[in-house]
Amino acid sequence: MRPISFVCCAARTHVFNTLRFETKMFRSARQPNRNFAGSRQFGTPSKKEVVSRINVLVLNAGVRSVKYGLFSIASRPAGHDWLQKDSFLLSSGFIDHVGDGDAPSIVTAHVLGRSTVSYTAPKRIKDSGAAFVEIVSLLTDPKQGPISSMKDIAVVGHRVVHGGPMSKAMVIDAKVMDQIRKSTGLAPLHNPANILGIEAAQRELGHAAHVAVFDTAFHQTMPPESYTYAIPKELVATHGIRKYGFHGNSYKFVLQEVADELGRRESELNAIICYLGKGSSMACIERGKCVDTSMGMTPLEGMVMDTRCGDIDPGILLYLSDTLGLSPPELDELLNKRSGIAGMCGLSDMRDVEKAAIAGNEDALLAEQVYVQRVREYLGSYLVRLNGEVDALVFTGGIGENSARIRQQICEGLQRFGISIDPQKNARDLSSDREISTAQSFSKVLVIRAHDELSIALQSVGAVAESLPLTGTVALQSAAQ
Known part of the structure; x- marks a missing residue:
């Protein structure tokens, strides 16, 4: 079965498949399958239960490195939820020493079930935009790539460090990009790299839905006494000066894992x-x-x-x-x-x-x-x-x-x-x-490996679902068409 691609807003006049899913997405099962912890596979879905699968590419464009992960995410009929435990990693990798002076860029890629490939790039990779072009060639490589075409990717989730007032993952449009640019002064090391990665991905994958998943969103529940700085309040109001917090995608995933480890609800912890x-x-x-x-x-x-x-x-x-x-x-x-x-x-x-x-x-x-x-x-x-x-x-x-x-x-x-x-x-x-x-x-003391990329992938799918105002449903079009 070929992957299924989300239909972007501009293509709503196209003929849709009758397959529709309610937008109550990202109420996922909490437990990754630990038998696959080494390969970072998160479960094997039942063929009888799975309705469809989509491929989601996650891009984490950092200051000196770019990480990526390509996920296959499944849905079951019951509740039509995108399930964490039935999602698995097809490929992952990173490019190190991006724009790092004269140091050669090192590319490492792993495809599930195959050996890891590592090599020095022929030319120094100057920024996250150029790194994405290298990632495209890795994913579609005839011998090592997990997909035959970039059209097999339905959604691209971008980790964005600072989103200012953004409180959840957002499908990227002009307004969202404007907010990311406005927040650059608040994350001068990270946001510029994030922006270059987004722009390159949009050029290469114009058919896909692109989603910004913000590190800052998780912390929007902080009360005023935690996020307020003791400076004149007119400066706070005018310039948006407050505590935002970061690493939110890691915290979101880890908190889910803690709840599962302790057999408790998150709301109790x-x-x-x-x-x-x-x-x-x-x-x-x-x-x-x-x-x-x-x-x-x-x-x-x-x-x-x-x-x-x-x-x-x-x-x-x-x-x-x-x-x-x-x-x-x-x-x-x-x-x-x-x-x-x-x-x-x-x-x-x-x-x-x-x-x-x-x-x-x-x-x-x-x-x-x-x-x-x-x-x-x-x-x-x-x-x-x-x-x-x-706890x-x-x-x-x-x-x-x-x-x-x-x-x-x-x-x-x-x-x-x-x-x-x-x-x-x-x-x-x-x-x-x-x-x-x-x-x-x-208190239990736990060591939990964060899987930021999976969290970003699931949040991205949910954001796309919510962004399509089709009377509470999301229409999907087969990539095979």
Whole structure:
């Protein structure tokens, strides 16, 4: 059966198939099939139950790398919902060192059931737009590609870091693009790369529906006391100055996984989620809703990161501007690209920092300690916010998932707060059992791998469904026509 493509608004006069689905989409089953965790397949659908499948391409255009995932998403007749457990990854990959000086661009691609391909691009890939062109050739390669034509893709979901006031995934039109551009000043490292990726994808896949899925949307449930800055309110009203938060797609997916792990509804859960990676943040979840997060109006606020400073006394910026004559662009470059862990010890990868710290490098040890201390400060704040009633403390992100040393240091001495981890569980392979807490721990401590791409794919399908005002239904046209 060929994939099914969404009919875009401009093509509504075409003849539709009679197959229609109600727009109550993205009430998905919560549990990915862990038997396929290694290959990141999320389940095998029953042929008797599946009505149709569509291919959804997810594009995550970052600052120095571009990731992608091609998903096959299924629907069952009962409820006509797009189901997470019946969705699986056809292909995934990433292009590293995009626009990274003179460094050669490294392309890595994996097709389900086949070997991983990795090679150095013949020419340096200058930006996320050029990276998308390379992705197109990978997906349609006669020998390695999972699809024969880009027309087999119905929907493209784009991760967009900052969406300003956008509170959910949106089908991209002129107004949505305008809002993304307006938000560029709030995410100067990320949004420009996101925009280039969107523009390139729209050129190459003009037939597909394109959806922006915002990192900031998950945090729109924060109350005013959490997102308000103590500056003149007229500035807030005029310029939209407030805390927005980021990594929302990861938090959304991880919260679903926590609910499933504990056998609870999301609306019942209090959780503290630590997304620890190159960019690090934390989220405080009360009754299934985000009530606070560490990143702010921009991804610069909060914890220490690889090259970002995190929380800093604003007076330091005034001092540097006055004494060194640094301009706003120079301050931006200093705080976003030359600070953080790299600024303290010259290393930006936490794996390298840990090795250096263990070997006795004092700068690396201090950087590690500062990083951990900042996490613990936010952890303490959120424990108080939740009155000590925390169902789960969760680690995710590259560092959170892979560094037992960092997890151990963060949780050191928290037994009196109801948080205790088992050193042996913490050090083992966590692919099958994600709990690292002791039997005596009041709060479950979990390590959960985030699948941002699947979350983006499902949200994208739901957004397309909602955008087509066909009396509560979505008409679909077969790609075979």
